[in-house]
Amino acid sequence: MPTTDEIRQRIEAAIPDARANVSDFTGGGDHFEATVISPAFAGLSRIQQHRMIYEIFGSEIGGPIHALALKTLTEEPND
């Protein structure tokens, strides 16, 4: 079963200059939520951005990773 840290590391390793924040939103070890910030998302549609992340995990999505809710950003939001 993947940990939040492992998911974060895999996303950051696969996507150039990515920073990811991953949480387990049910605490059950299979429903994750990730916010990923990377300049590599610039110019891509949301669908393409999310696909980049789904592709890292392949068939694990729907298997050991029951859900991976995603939010993708090209830069830090101003707040």
Next chain:
Amino acid sequence: MTEQQPAEANTQIRDAVSAAISENSVLLFMKGTPEQPACGFSARTVGALQALNIRFAAIDVLPDQRIRQELSVLSNWPTIPQLFVNGELIGGCDIVMEMYQSGELAEVLGDGSEGPQSQVS
């Protein structure tokens, strides 16, 4: 369907999925039904469409796991729900909710919501 060769049955399911996508201007593949969603992500997506008063067709992927398999092959998208508008994948729950909140969903659906509401299963 049980009498057919698996490969042939899968092709039939893929054709049916593909036909449903082209025939329904707004189509949601989901777990459960709009009246009784079987998953929180599907429920939230239905909620966004209903909040905008959008007429949409819905297909429950749960009765046969091949529906989901063939859909994911066609759409190159691994998770359920999946919302299609005018034959194009708009996104799953996260994207639909983001677009709902930003008002983009209402825009995208502005000219795609006039089709007849139908329930396919």
